[in-house]
Amino acid sequence: MDEGLDFAVKYPFSDSARKSLGDIQLTERIVELAVERIRKAVRGDDSARVVFHESDKREEIASFAAARMILGHLRNSYLTNRFAINESKIVRGRINKEDERTVDAVAAQFGIASAVENGMMLLDLPTYLRYSVRDPHYKLINRKLFSGRVEINAEEKKRLVEEAVKKHIERIPTVKDPPDIIKNAGKQLVAEIPKTEVRMTVKAGDHPPCVMRLLESLKNHENLPHHARWFLAAYTLAIGMGEDDIVKLFAGAPDFSEKITRYQVSHIKKKGYSVPSCATVMSYGLCCAVCRIGSPINWHTLEKGRKDAINAEADNAAKG
Amino acid sequence: MQPRDRQALLKLFAAYYETADFRIPGLEQREFGIGNIRKIEARHLNFPNLQSFRGYLTNNTPFFVSHSTAYYEFPGATPIQKKAWKGADLVFDLDIHAEGKYGPYALLGQVKADLQRLVKDFIINDFGCRDVLVAFSGNRGYHVHVRDKAFLPLGGEERRELVDYVMGNGLNYRDFFSYSDKKQLLGPRPDEGGYRGRFARAAMELINSKPTAVSRVFSKEKERGFFLGGVRQGNWSKTSLKFDDLVGRLSPLAATLPVGSVNTDAGVTQDLSKLIRVPNSIHGETGLIAKIIEPGEVDRFEPLRDALVRSSERMKVRFVEGVPSLELGGETVGPFKTGDEKELPRPVAVFFVAKESATLL
Secondary structure (H helix, E strand, C coil): CCCCHHHHHHCCCCHHHHHHHCCCCCCHHHHHHHHHHHHHHHHCCCCCCCCCCHHHHHHHHHHHHHHHHHHHHHCCHHHHHHHHHHHHHHHHHHHCCCCHHHHHHHHHCCCCCCEEECCEEEEEHHHHHHHCCCCHHHCHHHCCEECCEEEECHHHHHHHHHHHHHHHHHCCCCCCCCCHHHHHHHHHHHHHCCCCCCCCCCCCCCCCHHHHHHHHHHHCCCCCCHHHHHHHHHHHHHCCCCHHHHHHHHHHCCCCCHHHHHHHHHHHHHHCCCCCCHHHHHHCCCCCCCCCCCCHHHHHHCCHHHHHHHHHHHHHHHHC | CCHHHHHHHHHHHHHHHCCCCCCCCCHHHCCEEEECCCCCCEEEECCCCHHHHHHHHHHCCCCEEEEECEEECCCCCCCHHHHCEEEECEEEEEECCCCCCCHHHHHHHHHHHHHHHHHHHHHHHHCCCCCEEEEECCCCEEEEEECCHHHCCCCHHHHHHHHHHHHCCCCCHHHHCEECCCCCEECCCCCCCHHHHHHHHHHHHHHHHCHHHCCHHHHCHHHHHHHHHHHHCCECCCCCCCHHHHHHHCHHHHHCCCCCCECCCCCCCCCCCCEEECCCCEECCCCEECCEECCCCCCCCCHHHHCCCCCCCEEEEEECCCECCEEECCEEECCECCCCEEEEEHHHHHHHHHCCCEEEC
16 A cells, blocks of 8 residues: 555655655765764654655655665664664654554554454454563553454554564664765764763673673663663662662663663662562563572572572573 | 383384374474484484485484474574574473472373363463464473464564463452442453453352352352342442452462463473474383374373373383382383383383383393
8 A cells, every 4th residue: 555655754664665765866865864863863852854845755765764774784783772762752753643544554564453343452462462562561461362362552552553663673684785875874873872881890690680681681772671670770779789880881771861860760769669579570571580589689699509500591591 | 221121112113103193384494303312412403304204213213303393494504593583383381390200190180281271261262373283292291382373473572471471470460450439349350351351250150159268258149149240240349348358368269360380491482492392203201102182182181091102012021110000001000119020011111111110121
């Protein structure tokens, strides 16, 4: 289905966008727009750009494709993740203003096809699993399931689309030997990456496997769900880490904001929240080993041999 | 195990493999693994068709043979990243842990009850899966292979979510309840999907069949009927019990809803490159067939009767350790003491030799 040029500008990952590009040539102007698009993501500016002329619209669509080429060439997880988050937020802002038919057209790009039956909006289970975020609200155990279909509402559908956009962009195909203007744009962007030093002086065994995994994710600039950040903050406070050091720990997050992080860490400290138990960590979907210690904090009372055994077993399970 | 015993068992296994009924969709896209002492000593094997797989088993008969749950573009390539993963069956592994070499066998009935709930209530009713194959594991549990195309592309995290669901991880039944503006206790309705509906149905059934298990007040038919009428509409207030008290009394019921014996320690379900015993192959530690159980036959299936390789021959063995009495091959055998020399039906003898409790004479 072709939804027209305006749809393609707003949703540049769509089939309509691909079609509208035709055999458009990569120009300096397009690459410039692409670089600016990625810079916006690094700044965390999720305002949507508005264009009026038809040729501008085509360039705008092409700038998304060019940005993907740059990122596919760079394979820089920081830039890719920032870009994925920012673009998905922009899309979310847009679909919030759309009618249901248009939301469905965007959703259809990712195979998200909900059906209404007996007044319930239902989505097939595999698609739901693919695009639901790791959050207790979306945990299957708390959902209504009807022979392979999950009940969702209109708001949740938009959240799934947002996640689908993010996942789509994160899975950027490698671009082996791009044109020189793409290579140069890439060099320029890498040089501009803010130098936030991530303090990671932890060794395997310093923390339980679930915490180590989160730290590893931050190091790789992966985006952590809210509950994971909350858990990590509560845990690091409980083992006596200073607020400044904790804030620095989160600097690896692709959507890092020092102000927000500092506020939230000190809020958790002020409220004196305790570290969630292993059962709670498991319900967040963050447990990745069999320690049998009841609470992640009890890791520090284990003997070294026991820690090594747990780590070895978790490694094995991960490798199969 | 004595080399002589080993040779004899392998000869019997080889004969079985000549006509064994294998059902391995996408066989040529799967990786195979074999082992003799350990379960997997060599992997990355692959076969172009069933005939060549069967030929391998009859000529180089192993004690254990597994195939990947995954389908690959290049199943024989190494390392694993080069195989090009295309999808994987969704598998669940149910097993029982019990003390002693023969401890688990008495408990297999419990696992079967879990298996039935897992397949019917969870995999078919809740998940809506089609194309489900159930097999005995060959030792102390069962494997469920879901080969429904819609589920093959799922990643590890997504499969983990399904495991959490069947195991009830993160289930808090108190969250099912809330208060309305009129201070009514609102709760799940029996016709709802997922755990909510399952909880409501289980509560209604318990109150109908054993009212006093929840509270004495439900032994009066009028009070019971009034209450259950409300529950059908999602209104749990039609009772003289205090609401907190009522919800608290239902706690033991909530604990019975998940399937407990799904093996998650080894990460079987979420592991995308897992090798799993080939259904209808022989488990070398028991000599039992990892038997495919036809739909509708699970009820009647008794592993220690139905998973033996049939034979009318008998074999003489000497026991090298004491063995408790067991239901095996449809009759009670044993107990046996160290040094006992017995002539036993071949499948029974094979079982004890494979378990290394006896040696052939």
